Amino acid sequence: MHKKRVLSGVQPTGALHLGNWLGAIRNWVDLQKEYETYVCVVDLHAITVPHDPKKLKENTLSTAALYVACGMDPEQCSIFVQSHIPAHSELCWLLNCITPLNWMERMIQFKEKAIKQGDNVSIGLLDYPVLMAADILLYQADLVPVGEDQKQHLELARNIAQQRFNSRFGNEDFPILKVPKPLIIKDGAKIMSLCDGENKMSKSDPNENSRITLLDSPELIRKKIKKAKTDQHFGLEFGNPSRPEADNLLRIYSIVSGKKRETVEEECSNIGWGKFKPLLADAIISSIEPIQIKYNNLRKDPEELNQILSEGAKKASMLSNSTLQKIKTAFGFFQKTYI
Ligand code: AQP
Numbered sequence: 001m002h003k004k005r006v007l008s009g010v011q012p013t014g015a016l017h018l019g020n021w022l023g024a025i026r027n028w029v030d031l032q033k034e035y036e037t038y039v040c041v042v043d044l045h046a047i048t049v050p051h052d053p054k055k056l057k058e059n060t061l062s063t064a065a066l067y068v069a070c071g072m073d074p075e076q077c078s079i080f081v082q083s084h085i086p087a088h089s090e091l092c093w094l095l096n097c098i099t100p101l102n103w104m105e106r107m108i109q110f111k112e113k114a115i116k117q118g119d120n121v122s123i124g125l126l127d128y129p130v131l132m133a134a135d136i137l138l139y140q141a142d143l144v145p146v147g148e149d150q151k152q153h154l155e156l157a158r159n160i161a162q163q164r165f166n167s168r169f170g171n172e173d174f175p176i177l178k179v180p181k182p183l184i185i186k187d188g189a190k191i192m193s194l195c196d197g198e199n200k201m202s203k204s205d206p207n208e209n210s211r212i213t214l215l216d217s218p219e220l221i222r223k224k225i226k227k228a229k230t231d232q233h234f235g236l237e238f239g240n241p242s243r244p245e246a247d248n249l250l251r252i253y254s255i256v257s258g259k260k261r262e263t264v265e266e267e268c269s270n271i272g273w274g275k276f277k278p279l280l281a282d283a284i285i286s287s288i289e290p291i292q293i294k295y296n297n298l299r300k301d302p303e304e305l306n307q308i309l310s311e312g313a314k315k316a317s318m319l320s321n322s323t324l325q326k327i328k329t330a331f332g333f334f335q336k337t338y339i
Helices: 018-034 053-069 087-096 101-105 108-120 123-138 148-169 218-227 244-257 261-268 273-300 302-331
Strands: 005-010 036-041 077-081 143-146 181-184
Touching (some): 005 123, 018 036, 018 244, 036 302, 053 273, 077 302, 087 148, 087 302, 101 123, 108 123, 123 148, 148 302, 218 273, 244 273, 273 302
Parallel strands (some): 005 036, 143 181
16 A cells, blocks of 8 residues: 655745744654655745845755754655755746636735735745645645644645646546645644744744744753743643743643643642743753754764755655656647657
C-alpha cells in the first residue's frame, strides 16, 4: 500500500520562533513516520512582502537547518527549497490564468497583510494563495497540515483543483489533480505574541520581544520572558478570555515542559507571575537546547546541508515535473519535440 503524501513549508522571513515549531514543525516530525512527507522552505512566498536581499539566503539556510534540528529526518522525508524547483513558479502562472480574481480578493490573510503595507502591496501578495495551491497540487498531496490561519488558503487550492481545473480540463472518472484534504492537527497550538495575548506570535512583528526564536540564547530568553505582558491577578489559569496572556504562557509551559494541562493547572494556580516566569524560561531553554546543539553542528558543515537539500530537490523535481507535464498537456500546450 502506498503511503499518503503530505506537503508543508515555512517562509524564510526571519528566525523561526516557538509558534512555527510548536504549531507546525513539531507536528511534521510525527507525520514523517506515517506519510510520504515533503517539506520546503517557501522562499518564493517570502518575497511577497518587502524583503532584505542580504538576508534571504541566510534565512533560507537557517530554516532548512532548523527543520533538521527539530527532528525532520532526511532519510524519512524530502527537504527542499521552493525556488530550486522552477515548476512552482510555472504552475503558479498557469493557475493564475484559471483562478477568478474575486476569489483572491476575499482572502483574509491578504486583507490583513495589505493593511500593514499601505501603497506598497504587490501583486505577489495577492497571488500568495495561488502559489501555495501550486506547491500543493504539484506534489499531488493527499493531505496538508493546516492551522486555523491557513484553512482558507487550502480551501482555495481545493477549489482551483476541482472546480477550475479537473472539471474543465480533466475527465470526471480520471481527475488529473488530486484534491488535497486538510490534516487538522489534534493539539494544534496557536502561540500568541509575548506582548499581546490576542495576536499571534509572528516573525514579521517589528517588536523582537514579542517572540522567542529557536536560536535565542538562554539570557535573551530569560529577558524576553521577564518582559512578557502580564496582568494584575495572582495565580495563573487556562482559558479565561479576559486573561489571554496567562492562557498563552501556560499553554507554552505545558507543551515545552511535557506536563499535562491538569498538572500545570495545579502547579500554577497558586503562584504569582514573579514565580512562574523563571519556571517558564527554564522549561523553554531546556526544550530548545537540543535543537540548538543539532543546528550549530549542522551549520558547521555546509556540505551536509547542501547534500540534504540536493537530495530533497531531486525527489521534488521528479514528482513536480511529472505533474506539470500532465497539466500542460491538459491545457493543450505544444509539447517540445526538439532538444
Ligand atoms: N504563532 C503561531 N502559532 C502556531 N503556528 C504558527 N505558525 C506560524 N506562526 C504560528 C505556523 O507556522 C507555519 C509556517 O508559517 P509561515 O512562516 O509560512 O507563515 P506565517 O503563518 O505567516 O508565520 P509568521 O511567523 O507569522 O511569518 P510572517 O511574519 O513572515 O508572516 C504555518 O503552518 C503556520 O500556521
